[in-house]
Amino acid sequence: MTTPEDQRSTEGMVDYNKNSAMQQQLVNHHAGRIRDLVRRLGPVEPELRPELRPELRIVDYGCGPGQSAIEAVAPAIEAYREKYSDAPIFICHADQPGNDWNSLFELTAGPSGYAAPSIRTGAAVGSFYNQMLADSSVDLGTCFMASHWLSHAVRYDAPGSVWFADLQGKARADMAALARSDWNRFLECRARELRSGGYLLVSCLGAVPDDSEINGFAASGRGVYRAVQIAAREMADEGWIDRTVLDQFVFGVWFMTALEARTPLESDPGLAQAFDIEDISVVPAPKNPLDIYAGFIDDPAEYARLYVGYVRGFGHSTLNAQLFEPGATNGRSAETTATEFYRRLDSLYRRFPGKYAGEIWYLTVVLRKT
Ligand SMILES: C[S@@+](CC[C@H](N)C(=O)[O-])C[C@H]1O[C@@H](n2cnc3c(N)ncnc32)[C@H](O)[C@@H]1O
Structure with missing residues (x-):
């Protein structure tokens, strides 16, 4: 039997490009900041091998599999090229x-990609909760x-x-x-990988203080997760999903407040010494912060289709591995259970x-390696 520790919190995303408008929006939101960080990096110093x-x-x-992985690096390439027209980039x-x-890699080399003779492309395969690159080998991490x-x-x-x-x-x-120990681990790994003067830009979903909420803060996507909970509970009530499995199922995500993101960077001596904080903030998404599909609300069929696609995009692999497969009842397959679940969500x-x-709040953390 697999324990939760053996399973990843997420296993690759479903139909990523189709269902990732929200992710692309976040990446594009940071394009100006990425350019700015690269300009401030200055020339990359030859260190051990000056030849x-x-x-x-x-x-x-x-990085994920989609166009947002290109858009995350394109502003950095552009800003570096303004200053150093032929310097190599990895x-x-x-x-x-x-x-x-x-x-x-089809995208990176394709018409919307960035391939060029002076650019090397590579991959690091593993978990960002472990060290993925050599010590002091990264100028900019996103x-x-x-x-x-x-x-x-x-x-x-x-x-x-x-x-x-x-x-x-x-x-x-x-x-x-x-969540606290993971964030610490993430930062400790990046502290080793970044070279002195390098930058780290992390941005993801965040949470803000809100006294009306049960735990005193409102977290991004709260309505969506509650809809998922309702559809799953109905299915457990009607014998479609094993209730014990549902009662133990929790998505492996944690959306931090700015304070949660900041605390280890100030209180952990190693991290406080490794990084200067440039920005830690949580702000409403610039577009449709109260409803990512607000523009479709007058067309309920399309509105529902988009939300179901969104849940499938970020959540299907998790739901399938941790709810539909172990929780399907009466000899039904995980697939049949999933189909019924998405029908109810729709x-x-x-x-x-x-x-x-x-609703969406962006958490952004910008750090400079000392
Ligand atoms: C929602 S996608 C975001 C992809 C892209 N960065 C974007 O903004 O569109 C989340 C990505 O994080 C990756 N991921 C999640 N946990 C990870 C981990 N521990 N180590 C490395 N990648 C991880 C997933 O595999 C997935 O590709």
């Missing part, structure tokens, strides 16, 4: 083994919409909630401890447009 032409080394952690895409690497996934799948005694923000008691305390969004809207 070699110095190479700008960019790593995009949790772009390293870093993700888990299950990433769709073939799709990604990580978009990825670090809110915890280091492994979780299972808690958590009836009534499929996501972290509604957990109570021991389940909440245990998950908060895991129906919720069609019947109640706006009620389970996905």
Whole structure:
């Protein structure tokens, strides 16, 4: 039997380009900041091997398989080219083994990619909760919409909630401890990989203080996760999903507040020494912060289709491995169970447009390696 620690919190995303408008928006939101960081990096110093032409080394952690992985690095290439028209650049895409690497490398070399004789492309395959690159080998590290996934799948005694923000008691305390230790590990690894004067830009979903919420903060996507919970609970009530499996199922994500992101960078002596903080903030997404598909609310069928696609995009691999496969009842397959689940989710969004809207806050962390 596999334990949650054996499972990744996410296994590759489904139909990524089709369902990732929100992710692409976040990456594009940071294009100006990426350019600015590269300009401030200045020339890359030849260090141990001065006979070699110095190479700008960019790593995009949790790159995913889609166009956003190109858009994450394109502004950096552009800004470096303004100053050094022919200096070599190394772009390293870093993700888990299950990433769709073939799709990604078709894109990097395709018409919307960045391939050029002076640019080397590479991959680092593994977990960003471990060191993925050599010590002091990275000039600019980026990580978009990825670090809110915890280091492994979780299972808690958590009836009534499929996501972290509604957990109570021991389940909440245990998950908060895991999220804290993961964020520490992530930062410690990047502190080793970045060279002095290099920059790290991390941006993902965040949370903000909100006294009306059960745990005192409102987290991105709260309506969406509650819709998922309702559809799954209905299925458990009607014998489609094993209730014990549902009661222990929690998505392995944690959306930090700015304070949670900042705390280890100030209180952990090693991290405080390794990084200067340039920015740690949580802000509403610039477009449609209260409902990512607000523009479609007058067309309930399309509105529902988009939300179902969104949930499938970020959540299907997790739902399938941790809810549909172990929880399918009466000899039904995981696939049949999934089809019924998405049908119910679609129906919720069609019947109640706006009620389970996905609100989005961006957490952004910009650090300079000392
Ligand atoms: C929502 S996608 C984001 C992809 C892309 N950065 C973007 O903004 O569109 C999240 C990505 O993070 C990757 N990921 C999640 N946990 C990871 C880990 N521990 N180590 C490396 N990559 C991870 C997933 O495999 C997935 O490709």
